[in-house]
Amino acid sequence: MSEDKKFPSNKKCCSGQIYSSIAVVGLGLIGASLGAAVSKNNLAAEVRGYDIDRETVEMAEDGYYFDSAHLLPDSCYTGIGSAELVIISVPVIDIPVVMEDISEKIGPKTTIIDTGSCKGFVMEKAAEIFTDQARFIGGHPLAGSEKSGIKNLDPELFIGSDFVLTPREQEIRSDKLEKLLKLIGGLDARVKIMDCEKHDRYLALVSHLPQIASSGLAGFIGDEENLIELLELASSGFSDTTRLAASNSNMWTDITLANKDRILEAMEDYLKQIETLVDAIQSENREEVKRFFEKGIDVRKRFEELKGE
Amino acid sequence: MSEDKKFPSNKKCCSGQIYSSIAVVGLGLIGASLGAAVSKNNLAAEVRGYDIDRETVEMAEDGYYFDSAHLLPDSCYTGIGSAELVIISVPVIDIPVVMEDISEKIGPKTTIIDTGSCKGFVMEKAAEIFTDQARFIGGHPLAGSEKSGIKNLDPELFIGSDFVLTPREQEIRSDKLEKLLKLIGGLDARVKIMDCEKHDRYLALVSHLPQIASSGLAGFIGDEENLIELLELASSGFSDTTRLAASNSNMWTDITLANKDRILEAMEDYLKQIETLVDAIQSENREEVKRFFEKGIDVRKRFEELKGE
The missing domain is CATH 1.10.3660.10 (6-phosphogluconate dehydrogenase C-terminal like domain)
Structure with missing residues (x-):
């Protein structure tokens, strides 16, 4: 039980933790709920959030799911370099912008996924921006609702839902994918691997x-x-x-x-x-x-x- | 309290009764639920049901909402002549057929309504069949679901919902309409009077x-x-x-x-x-x-x- 003290009080125990640190860029309904679900299920030692909206960042800071929240672009993605997993959960059209912004800040050990509803567009841009392809895995949690924003955050949003991953050929047997599969399992979501055209x-x-x-x-x-x-x-x-x-x-x-x-x-x-x-x-x-x-x-x-x- | 004994045990008291006898022709979801709602709310002394499906008639007989249920065409609409209100709740296309079948059997005191989802077609046929126009008032309860049949019967289906009536000019101030308004109020539905084209x-x-x-x-x-x-x-x-x-x-x-x-x-x-x-x-x-x-x-x-x- 003494090990518990090493972690914030809302973390149950380190045994289930899959990642040392997760960064969520974009704290809308999906991003905020993913961060909250990871935190609630203790799947990472640290969960950081980033958003361009001041009120959203404040709400993330005030809640107990995020260890820290940072305003963009002012924060210049403080600390994103140490994240083991970066989840890009911004509007589809802005995903390439975030990819560009962070590509120089993160190292080859970091896995990057997105949560966009169309994958061809995203995978194409990822291929241009991340020369080391094995870092990027396309993602799409089939959850959500007509509601939006961090105010509708739900850490149980992904339970029983499908989470599509669209890895490229070279990533299918990678350690990065293996770890990601564990994380998604930890959210009680079902993984579906398919190619992005389908x-x-x-x-x-x-x-x-x-x-x-x-x-x-x-x-x-x-x-x-x-x-x-x-x-x-x-x-x-x-x-x-x-x-x-x-x-x-x-x-x-x-x-x-x-x-x-x-x-x-x-x-x-x-x-x-x-x-x-x-x-x-x-x-x-x-x-x-x-x-x-x-x-x-x-x-x-x-x-x-x-x-x- | 002694008056209660005159009525079947499921009838609360005669004071709220609006009609002496109601006949429902067609015991699908809407017809069966209407009969059940009238019976449950004690809005008529007697509720009779008619249908062409033997199983449906048996289910109406077995339930406690209908005082009697009759198979068509064998029953030749037994007893429909004494009904004060006839509700035709068959598929829209069959409404004129039922109107023809019953027009000779019922007297001028009987009010007839239907529950069809389009009213122009019905009002036109009613004008041809019932020469005494004041007997027929077009009706459309805006309730229902993707489910159908008496097995999905719900006596509370009309609570809080709208019930459209499309009376002709000459019926707008008739006693028949007044009585019908009371019945619909007794179902806790809201009446909306409008012309059938609209x-x-x-x-x-x-x-x-x-x-x-x-x-x-x-x-x-x-x-x-x-x-x-x-x-x-x-x-x-x-x-x-x-x-x-x-x-x-x-x-x-x-x-x-x-x-x-x-x-x-x-x-x-x-x-x-x-x-x-x-x-x-x-x-x-x-x-x-x-x-x-x-x-x-x-x-x-x-x-x-x-x-x-």
Whole structure:
């Protein structure tokens, strides 16, 4: 028990610690929750946070999950050189900027991951910036919500969720990947290793397109003259289908542009299907209209079976 | 207290009873839940149910909400002539058939309502079938879920929800409407009176189109070669946005065809907006992409404020 005293009071014991020090750059919902989850599960001896927003840094300092929090760019990433793992959790479009900023400050022993929702864009930039490829492993925790910011921090956000990693060929058997797998296991998340092209195509289909459809469903009625009267008639179906529409617009603008090609492909296929339905309704082709709804039921049922819903 | 004995044990007292007898034709989720809610709240002395499905009729008989349940067409609507209120809660496309079947059996004192999700189609047929117009009042309880059937019956389904009525001019000040308002109040639902054209346009926007978008989002990935691998990556956003896709395909085929013109109008506007986004993504017009998401946020926020979510 005497060993406990070497660590801050919120650290349970050193036995489970996987990293000596973790630096989280970007303390939004995902970054802050990752830092908190690592801290709560005692997976690192030290957890440092970095953000460009003063209030966010203060909240991280006031909470008990971060050992220290630093304002950017003023802090010049103080102490990031000693971090064994750096988690870049800033908006997708800013990930290359952070990579550039830190690339000179960190040594070859440091593992770097990101948490961006599209990986092709990130992996390409990483290949340009980090000449020692084995340092960078693309990451994407499939967790989050329409809420954002450190104020919604949840150290249990990753429990039972998937955490995709997109390592390059040369990293697949590296010690760095092995350690990262242990960390993710320690968050009670499930690791999924896949190549970044597949990740981006799949995410366009099951995440980016649903976001667009949801925002579109809410947005297109915005010009209605009697919007409030109209919304009074909206019930649970509208509520579920448009929940995502509340999500951060900057984040989704970034993701949409970063995964542009895959999203356009997905939208094209989705629109084709909707246009087939338009034709079927116009010609009152009952069988064809029914087929449209049945295709949806079939996929939804498989999803529910898979997720045990 | 002695008066209680005149009524089945589940009836609290006769004082709140609004109708002597109610007949519910069609014991799906809405019809069965309406019958159960009327019975539970003791709003009628007798509640009868009618359905074409033997198992459904047996379930209504076995439950304690219905005083009797009758199989159609065998029962020839036994006893429906004595009902003071008939609620037609069959698929939209079958409402005119039921109207034809019962029109000769019921007298001028009986009020008839339906629960269909589009009202123009229903009101038109009612005008043809019931020459005494004042007997028919269009109804649409804005409650329900992706679940269906009497097995999902919920006597509390209407509490706090809206119940739209679309009476014609001549019914607006009728005693029949007054009584119906009391019944709906007794279910703890809120009445909204509006003309059927407005109802159908609004419902296309906040109910029928969300259903189509949701079914479409689930359905269009159905042809994916690795559907299960893909669905494993789907998380809460996909889950919410496609929840409606599980809904009954026959019901939605009926609604889509019955509200054809309004739905096509709504789809056209929705598709236009999505196509504007396609153009903005292709030209990497960041401001335009962001505007798309911000329009969605704006409407969603108004919705949440309105509903206190």
